[in-house]
Amino acid sequence: MSKLGVNIDHVATLRQARGTIYPSVLEAATICARGGAAGITVHLREDRRHIQDADVYGLKEALSIPLNLEMAVEEEIVAIALDVCPDEVCLVPEKRQELTTEGGLDVAGTLSSLESVVKRLRNAGIVVSLFIDPEESQIDAAVLLGAPVIELHTGTFCDASGVVADRELVRLQRAAAYAASRGLQVNAGHGIHMGNITSVMQVPHLDTLNIGHSIIARAVFVGLEAAVVEMREAIEGVGKS
Ligand code: PXP
Numbered sequence: 532m533s534k535l536g537v538n539i540d541h542v543a544t545l546r547q548a549r550g551t552i553y554p555s556v557l558e559a560a561t562i563c564a565r566g567g568a569a570g571i572t573v574h575l576r577e578d579r580r581h582i583q584d585a586d587v588y589g590l591k592e593a594l595s596i597p598l599n600l601e602m603a604v605e606e607e608i609v610a611i612a613l614d615v616c617p618d619e620v621c622l623v624p625e626k627r628q629e630l631t632t633e634g635g636l637d638v639a640g641t642l643s644s645l646e647s648v649v650k651r652l653r654n655a656g657i658v659v660s661l662f663i664d665p666e667e668s669q670i671d672a673a674v675l676l677g678a679p680v681i682e683l684h685t686g687t688f689c690d691a692s693g694v695v696a697d698r699e700l701v702r703l704q705r706a707a708a709y710a711a712s713r714g715l716q717v718n719a720g721h722g723i724h725m726g727n728i729t730s731v732m733q734v735p736h737l738d739t740l741n742i743g744h745s746i747i748a749r750a751v752f753v754g755l756e757a758a759v760v761e762m763r764e765a766i767e768g769v770g771k772s
Contacts, residue, residue: 533732534569535763536599538720538743543573543581555592556586559755564596566759570618572741574601574632575608578624584611591615599660601632601739604641604648613655620652621660621682621718621741631744632721635664635684638672649676660718665699665706674713681710682718685731689722695764697728703734711736725749728765740766 542559546552555656571594573582590598597618602608603625612620622645624636627754638645638661652659663669664687673681683706688699702745707717720741723731731740742762749758 533737533766534739535567535739535766536570536572536718536720536739537563537568537746537759538572538574538601538741539563540572540574540581540647540743541747543583543586547581556582557589560594561595562755563609563759564594566756567763568596568759569739570597570599572599572601572621572743575611577603577605577608587611587615587617589615601662604636604645609648611653611654612657616655616657619658619660619680621662621680622648623662632662632684632686634686635662635669637669638676639666639668642672642675644704646677649678653677660716662720665702667706667709670706670710670713670715673710673715676680678715680715680718680738681717682720683707683710683734684721685719685723686721688731689724689727700730700733703731707734707736723763725765728762733765 539556539559542554542556545554575582575587599619599621599622600612600617601623604622622636623632634761649659659678660682661673661678662682666686683703688703691699710717716738717736718739723742724745746758746762
């Protein structure tokens, strides 16, 4: 059965918008766990636009479910990751001006610079995941690096419609099958919402779906726990059929 990991960055976005102490990301994480989230993800961006260093330390201390830290391959953030020791780190590309992560990490094109970072994180006992586009060359590179987990970037599929969406879904399906055949754990994330989750679940071998924006947006209307339950039940419901 595929699991739901909830990205709570945008709880911090609300807080940072006013510089208040609320809403609390710790409280949000607790509510997500109550709703059946299998893990919590936060992205500590270089520009600290939402999640702050103290959030990561606080979550690691308080969480009863695994913490997945999304981060760029930047020495300052790597040092924090090695200090906090989250259960999992997901390496992502990061650009200052982007609204959100755009595209996957070019693992194949940056093997040598990734090698030592992946090794240091793994030596600290952290599970390393690489956020990649659904391409065989990127999967082969992840295997070469010894990363046990990949997260397939679903954003292109989720933003598309018609024949482009059909083509992107096939790419995701093929990539997931290939990654699983190479012994990798396959996660997926980006742009997933209640309107496309049924399609995303047609991708085989999905271990964890990391979903943020749509759940936090839905929480405005139904509350965070209900929004998490809704998405988790959608994932589990499709998984059963
Ligand atoms: N996975 C990764 C690697 C991401 O960068 C993001 C966005 O921070 C997500 C999942 C969650 O995406 P969304 O907020 O669109 O659900």
